[in-house]
Amino acid sequence: MRQGIRSREIDMINGPLAGKVLLFSLPLMLSGILQLLYNAADIVIVGRYCGNASLAAVGSTGALVNMIINVFMGLSVGAGVTVANRIGAGDRQGVHRAVHTAVTVSFLSGLICGAVGFFCSRTLLTWMGTPGDVLPLSALYLKIYFVGMPAIMAYNFGAAILRAMGDTLRPLYFLAVSGLINVGLNLLFVRVFHLNVAGVALATILSQVLSAALVLLCLLHSDSVCRLTLRELRLHKRELREIVRIGVPAGIQASMFSISNVIIQSSINAYGSVVMAGNAACSSLEGFTYTSMNAVSQAAVTFTSQNVGAKRPERISRVFGVTALTVSVIGAVMGGLTFLLRVPLLGLYSADPAILPAGALRMHFICLPYFLCGLQEVTGGMSRGMGQSTVPMIVTIFGTCLLRVVWIATVYRANPTLFMIYITYPISWIITGSVHLLCYHVVKKRLIRRMAFS
Numbered sequence: 001m002r003q004g005i006r007s008r009e010i011d012m013i014n015g016p017l018a019g020k021v022l023l024f025s026l027p028l029m030l031s032g033i034l035q036l037l038y039n040a041a042d043i044v045i046v047g048r049y050c051g052n053a054s055l056a057a058v059g060s061t062g063a064l065v066n067m068i069i070n071v072f073m074g075l076s077v078g079a080g081v082t083v084a085n086r087i088g089a090g091d092r093q094g095v096h097r098a099v100h101t102a103v104t105v106s107f108l109s110g111l112i113c114g115a116v117g118f119f120c121s122r123t124l125l126t127w128m129g130t131p132g133d134v135l136p137l138s139a140l141y142l143k144i145y146f147v148g149m150p151a152i153m154a155y156n157f158g159a160a161i162l163r164a165m166g167d168t169l170r171p172l173y174f175l176a177v178s179g180l181i182n183v184g185l186n187l188l189f190v191r192v193f194h195l196n197v198a199g200v201a202l203a204t205i206l207s208q209v210l211s212a213a214l215v216l217l218c219l220l221h222s223d224s225v226c227r228l229t230l231r232e233l234r235l236h237k238r239e240l241r242e243i244v245r246i247g248v249p250a251g252i253q254a255s256m257f258s259i260s261n262v263i264i265q266s267s268i269n270a271y272g273s274v275v276m277a278g279n280a281a282c283s284s285l286e287g288f289t290y291t292s293m294n295a296v297s298q299a300a301v302t303f304t305s306q307n308v309g310a311k312r313p314e315r316i317s318r319v320f321g322v323t324a325l326t327v328s329v330i331g332a333v334m335g336g337l338t339f340l341l342r343v344p345l346l347g348l349y350s351a352d353p354a355i356l357p358a359g360a361l362r363m364h365f366i367c368l369p370y371f372l373c374g375l376q377e378v379t380g381g382m383s384r385g386m387g388q389s390t391v392p393m394i395v396t397i398f399g400t401c402l403l404r405v406v407w408i409a410t411v412y413r414a415n416p417t418l419f420m421i422y423i424t425y426p427i428s429w430i431i432t433g434s435v436h437l438l439c440y441h442v443v444k445k446r447l448i449r450r451m452a453f454s
C-alpha cells in the first residue's frame with residue numbers, strides 16, 4: 001500500500017520529518033484559523049449589532065459546549081489513531097473496517113450528544129450562575145446549536161479519517177466553503193431578519209451540514225483505501241474496541257478539562273456581563289494560537305501512530321523533537337503578537353470600551369506563556385500516538401483539571417480576584433507538561449522493549 005501512496009497523502013514513515021510535519025500541520029492550522037474566524041464573526045456580529053448580553057451569551061457557552069461534546073470528539077481522535085495505525089501497518093482490510101466503524105460511531109455520537117445538549121443545556125447554564133440578562137439568550141443559542149450535532153460529528157470523524165492518511169487539504173477546502181456561507185448567513189439572519197443569537201446558531205448548523213456533506217461525499221467517491229460504502233456501515237468489534245480504548249480516555253480528558261473551565265467560567269460570571277463579554281472576546285482571540293498549536297499536536301499523534309504501525313520506533317524521538325520545537329515557536333510568536341495588539345484586537349469585538357480591561361488582564365496570563373500549553377499538548381499527544389491514552393488522561397485530570405478546581409475552591413475563595421482566576425492557567429500548564437514529558441519517556445521505552453520481543 002505504501003508504494004501506491006497518492007499525491008494528497010504524506011509518507012510519514014520514510015525520509016525527513018520537519019518539512020512533512022509542516023506540510024501536515026499548515027492546512028490543519030489554516031482549517032482551525034478559518035473556523036475561528038467564522039466563530040469570531042459570530043461573536044463580532046452579535047457584539048456589534050445585538051449588545052453585550054448577546055455577546056456574553058454566545059461567547060460564554062464554549063466551555064459548556066466542550067464539556068458535553070468532548071467525550072464524543074475524543075472518539076474521533078481514537079478513530080484517527082486507529083486508521084493511521086492500520087495504514088502504517090499496510091493492513092487494507094483493517095483500514096476498511098476502521099473507516100466504516102468510525103463513520104457509524106460518528107452518527108450514533110451525534111444523535112446522543114445532540115439529545116443530551118438540547119435537553120440539559122438550560123439546567124447546566126443555571127448551575128453555572130449565568131446572569132439573568134444572559135441566561136435566556138444562552139439557552140436558546142445552545143438548544144439550536146445542539147440540533148446540528150450529528151453534522152458536527154460527521155464532519156470531525158470524516159476529517160479525522162482523511163488526516164489519518166495525511167490528507168489535510170480537503171478538510172481545509174470544505175471548511176473554507178462552509179465557513180464563508182456561515183458568515184453570509186450570520187449577516188442575513190442577524191442584520192436583515194433580526195434573529196439575534198438564534199440567527200447565529202442557525203447559521204452555524206446550516207454551514208456544518210454542508211461541511212459534513214462534503215467530507216462524506218469525499219469519502220464515498222475516494223479512490224483510496226479509505227473509500228466509504230454506505231451499505232457496509234457497521235461496528236466491527238476489534239476496531240471499535242481500539243477506537244474506544246484510545247478515544248474514550250481522550251474524550252474524558254478533554255471533558256474533565258472543560259469541567260474545570262466551566263467552573264472557572266462560573267467564577268467569571270459572578271463579575272457580570274461586561275467582564276463576561278471581555279473574557280469571551282479574549283478567549284476568541286486566544287483560540288487562534290491554540291488551534292495552531294493543536295495542529296502540531298495532531299501531527300505528533302498521527303506521525304507517531306503510523307510509525308508505530310510500521311514498527312519504526314527509532315523515528316518517534318525525531319517526531320517529538322520536531323513537533324516540540326515547532327509548537328514552541330508558534331505559541332511564543334502568535335501569543336506574543338496577540339498580546340502586543342490586544343487593544344485594537346479586543347476593540348473589534350465591541351464598541352464598548354468597558355470590556356477592554358477585563359480582556360487585557362486575561363491576556364497577560366494566557367497569551368504570553370501560551371507556548372507552555374502547546375508543549376503540554378504535544379507531549380500528551382505523543383503517548384496517545386503510541387497507543388497509550390489512559391496515561392495522558394490521568395495526568396491531565398490531576399495536573400490540570402483537579403488542580404484548577406482545587407485552586408478555585410481554596411486559593412481563589414480566600415482572595416477572589418480575576419488575577420487569582422487567570423494565574424491558574426500557566427501554573428497548570430507547567431505542572432501537567434512536566435509530568436506528560438516523564439510519561440512520554442516511560443511509554444516510549446516500554447514500546448521499544450515490546451517491539452524488540454515481538
